[in-house]
Amino acid sequence: MKIDLPAMVPYFSFRSCCYILVLISSFSSISFLYWSYSSVQTKGLNESQLRFEKVNLLMFPSALNHLIFPSRPPPRLLKIALFVKKWPSKHQAGGLERHALTLHLALAKRGHELHIFTTSSSNLTTVNNVYFHLSKPTSAGYLDQALIWKQFQVQNSTGQPFNVIHTESVGLMHTRSRNLSNLAVSWHGIAYESIHSDIIQELIRAPEEPQSYALTERVVKVVEEIKFFPRYAHHVATSDHVGDILRRVYMIPEERVHIILNGIDEEIFKPDVSKGKEFKLKFRIPESKSLILGMAGRLVKDKGHPLMFEALRQIFSENSTFRDSVIVVVAGDGPWGERYKQLGSNLLVLGPLEPSQLARFYTAIDIFVNPTIRAQGLDHTLLEAILTGKTVMATKLASITGSVIVSKDVGYTFPPTVGSLKKALYEVWKDGRAILEIKGESARKRGLQLFTATKMAAAYERLFLCIYSHDYCVL
Numbered sequence: 001m002k003i004d005l006p007a008m009v010p011y012f013s014f015r016s017c018c019y020i021l022v023l024i025s026s027f028s029s030i031s032f033l034y035w036s037y038s039s040v041q042t043k044g045l046n047e048s049q050l051r052f053e054k055v056n057l058l059m060f061p062s063a064l065n066h067l068i069f070p071s072r073p074p075p076r077l078l079k080i081a082l083f084v085k086k087w088p089s090k091h092q093a094g095g096l097e098r099h100a101l102t103l104h105l106a107l108a109k110r111g112h113e114l115h116i117f118t119t120s121s122s123n124l125t126t127v128n129n130v131y132f133h134l135s136k137p138t139s140a141g142y143l144d145q146a147l148i149w150k151q152f153q154v155q156n157s158t159g160q161p162f163n164v165i166h167t168e169s170v171g172l173m174h175t176r177s178r179n180l181s182n183l184a185v186s187w188h189g190i191a192y193e194s195i196h197s198d199i200i201q202e203l204i205r206a207p208e209e210p211q212s213y214a215l216t217e218r219v220v221k222v223v224e225e226i227k228f229f230p231r232y233a234h235h236v237a238t239s240d241h242v243g244d245i246l247r248r249v250y251m252i253p254e255e256r257v258h259i260i261l262n263g264i265d266e267e268i269f270k271p272d273v274s275k276g277k278e279f280k281l282k283f284r285i286p287e288s289k290s291l292i293l294g295m296a297g298r299l300v301k302d303k304g305h306p307l308m309f310e311a312l313r314q315i316f317s318e319n320s321t322f323r324d325s326v327i328v329v330v331a332g333d334g335p336w337g338e339r340y341k342q343l344g345s346n347l348l349v350l351g352p353l354e355p356s357q358l359a360r361f362y363t364a365i366d367i368f369v370n371p372t373i374r375a376q377g378l379d380h381t382l383l384e385a386i387l388t389g390k391t392v393m394a395t396k397l398a399s400i401t402g403s404v405i406v407s408k409d410v411g412y413t414f415p416p417t418v419g420s421l422k423k424a425l426y427e428v429w430k431d432g433r434a435i436l437e438i439k440g441e442s443a444r445k446r447g448l449q450l451f452t453a454t455k456m457a458a459a460y461e462r463l464f465l466c467i468y469s470h471d472y473c474v475l
């Protein structure tokens, strides 16, 4: 997304005009909220409409992250039920669980009362306003629906009833959700998205490997989802792409589909040059290298490591200048960690890192590369790199190109083939550090508006208020 600086000038005067309006209308409980100036290119509404029309949260076409929410205390405190299969005890938990942890702890900190229905966990966070209701998972690993429903009923009938119910994916199944109008489900991957991954897997399959059943079964799964998704009242898509699919392909009414992009802790993931230097010293990353590529996460096939391995192997053997000037630093573990080591001293495989170390890792590298072929949800590692001020490079998957690497100004994308990946790596190398830094700054500027945990929590808070009472929907 281009940031249109000249548009700021009239915009600020508009803001000051509205502050006055807010003072006048503050008795009428109309909440005030305004647009970030970078959001004017949002589909549907043009710039002048955005400035002068009230925003109805339920009809908002784009990610709610584009809105700027006031940081003052919430107009009302909510009692919220959360259903999530597992509550993570460690910060490095991936996708869905990380989302659950970051979001709900932030909501509790804002004063809301959180009741978390989940399976037993070895180490539960003790935080104000957070109450855990544990149960044993079923043999298939799901939440025991009858049991959690009973626990829920007890909590709902003692003291205050719940204002809002949130389920991370199918934590609460559709059989229980169907009559609840004050419920929202967050999707971290839907079957339709995965079709793209299935196609890629099939294309890169070695001839001796058997064809995967997933490819044909996936479409059946999509149809199943289209049938049961309407039993959830409100849907939160974690990427613009999934929001579009839910409205268009899954045919869920517009006012029940909301887009809230994932956010990550902006206090942990931020640039810190001196810590980056320390990191380089500690792990002996030679100063002589003119380009440091970084990768992080689980080092498995799904995350595209076979592609990256082959691209690097070919480039290192065909171009000695590239080989001598580039180092690839890999954080994380998995089978491809050992294989990367075979590529020689240009590959530095560090194993998994704690979040604070991971923040230093991002600061130390020049560009973050994520060759993932798993088109599900919105990848956290890209957002972490971006908030640390780094440009990113990733596979052309719709969630990534639609919400994260939306232009060349912030990063690079490539189709998932060895040839295209090599081409992109050469391009990054030729662009060099100076250009990568400029792109990194643009990425961080955009990231601070969209991908912070604070922004994500504010968007959910507002949506939950609106689900609780439509009085809170018009901004």
Ligand SMILES: *[C@@H]1O[C@H](CO)[C@@H](O)[C@H](O)[C@H]1NC(C)=O
Pocket: 046, 047, 048, 049
């Ligand atoms: C914005 O849209 C409104 C309504 O469709 C239209 O009247 C107006 O001319 C548009 N403004 C611009 C600047 O395109």
Ligand SMILES: *[C@@H]1O[C@H](CO)[C@@H](O)[C@H](O)[C@H]1NC(C)=O
Pocket: 089, 122, 123
């Ligand atoms: C449990 O969490 C606390 C606080 O975060 C931590 O100090 C402790 O080491 C953890 N224990 C286990 C067994 O993970």
Ligand SMILES: *[C@@H]1O[C@H](CO)[C@@H](O)[C@H](O)[C@H]1NC(C)=O
Pocket: 153, 156, 157, 161, 162, 180
């Ligand atoms: C929770 O309690 C309220 C108030 O008694 C009731 O109206 C509501 O139906 C209950 N919710 C569920 C899901 O049972």
Ligand SMILES: *[C@@H]1O[C@H](CO)[C@@H](O)[C@H](O)[C@H]1NC(C)=O
Pocket: 175, 176, 177, 178, 179
């Ligand atoms: C939902 O409401 C319908 C009609 O009132 C009822 O037949 C059904 O049992 C309810 N389902 C649940 C899960 O409460």
Ligand SMILES: *[C@@H]1O[C@H](CO)[C@@H](O)[C@H](O)[C@H]1NC(C)=O
Pocket: 318, 319, 320, 321, 322, 426
């Ligand atoms: C490496 O690639 C660059 C850019 O494509 C090229 O200019 C250079 O000649 C190549 N060097 C070698 C040793 O192949």
